[in-house]
Amino acid sequence: MIHPAPKVVVVGGGIMGACIAWNLAKAGAKVLVLEQHAEPAKGATQWSYGWVGTASVLPSEAPQAFALKQTALREFSALEKELGTLPYAAYGALVWGENDEETHQLVAEQQAVGVSMSLMDQAAIRQLEPSLTTPPRYAAWAPDDFAIEPIMLTQQLLDAAKGLGAEVRYNTVVERLLVQGDTVLGVTTTQGDISAQAVVLANGVAVKTLLSDVGVDAPVYEAPAFLMRWQTDDAVVRHLVCANDLELRPDLQGGIVIATDYPEEGEAGLEALVQTVKTRLQQLLTPAPSLELRGMAGARRPLVKGGMPYRKKLSNLTNLYTLVAHPGIILSPYLARLSAQEIMDGI
Ligand SMILES: Cc1cc2nc3c(=O)[nH]c(=O)nc-3n(C[C@H](O)[C@H](O)[C@H](O)COP(=O)(O)OP(=O)(O)OC[C@H]3O[C@@H](n4cnc5c(N)ncnc54)[C@H](O)[C@@H]3O)c2cc1C
Secondary structure, eight states: OOOOOOEEEEEOOSHHHHHHHHHHHHTTOEEEEEOSSSSSOOSGGGGOOOEESSTTSOGGGSHHHHHHHHHHHTHHHHHHHHHOSOOEEEEEEEEEOSSHHHHHHHHHHHHHTTOOOEEEEHHHHHHHOTTBSSOOSEEEEEEEEEEEOHHHHHHHHHHHHHHTTOEEEOSOOEEEEEEETTEEEEEEETTEEEEOSEEEEOOGGGHHHHHHHTTOOOOEEEEEEEEEEEEESSOOOSSEEEETTEEEEEOTTSSEEEEEEOOTTGGGGHHHHHHHHHHHHHHHBSSOOOEEEEEEEEEEEEEETTSSOEEEEOTTSBTEEEEEOSSHHHHHHHHHHHHHHHHHHHO
């Protein structure tokens, strides 16, 4: 007897939804991705910085989460073998803290847990980033870290999933889960009901709403972060650069991308923040670049209480799976592969 492929509905066309859809399609499922917007990656993924590596944090701050990232990073070479060249924007990260001690501590801690990182002196930093006006005395150099364009990677994954028979339906909002007893039978959407053998919630911060409707209090919350895309005359930096609290990198489409903390005053502080960043960039780089703001947003990052992924088959509801994790660009290939295996085993 030939069994039909199980139909799995994936809610959300961000990096997580795209990655899980591709993994499920590879495993033989009939996949339907539902995305509320007219295009993919319109949530946190659209405004993600796309740093894939570990160099920006001290391992001792959250050892378990750090180890998970190290494991997840190994997944990217396999991803590239299957998908083809990934949309890299930069290779290698140069990081320095507020003072030399901070930078030395970063290097010592990262080396102790096996990260390839070395301490660079000013002359070596100047070679790596000639346009820095005043390079710091020391910086940490992480040659294996890289930057990837998150929107392009999401599209690449969805295209690959579609190549394996998956369907992606845009402008479709999932309003609630269709539940009978303790079994999830599908979803109710703005385009009508859709039945499924399994439903995967990969819709970022919005999983909270769909789950609260069925009595589940997901430990997910939103944390804003700020991203800017600046047009510049020339390529002004070559690598990922983390100058204390300011992160900058080349944009694959030209110009630079900046990530920074969201202002404490909220939206009212955005204009002042843009000006501050512009001034800092013009001081940081020589010759001072001409900068035209192409886009900016304070985006809502889906975070999980406790810092580890919310990757769950819910115990009180069958056929329902949730996947939310931070940082999602780094973790999605690894977690989506594991999740797809579990989902297929459970159907
Ligand atoms: C400024 C900034 C910098 C960051 N830097 C990094 C970094 O350097 N490295 C890194 O790894 N991570 C980084 N992150 C975090 C990373 O971007 C997120 O973890 C990741 O994008 C989350 O992806 P997601 O698919 O879970 O959620 P999202 O991208 O939010 O996708 C959810 C999707 O679901 C859709 N959706 C929601 N509700 C519904 C519904 N009811 N029906 C249908 N569709 C729905 C949304 O429209 C959206 O497309 C950064 C984030 C920000 C904002």
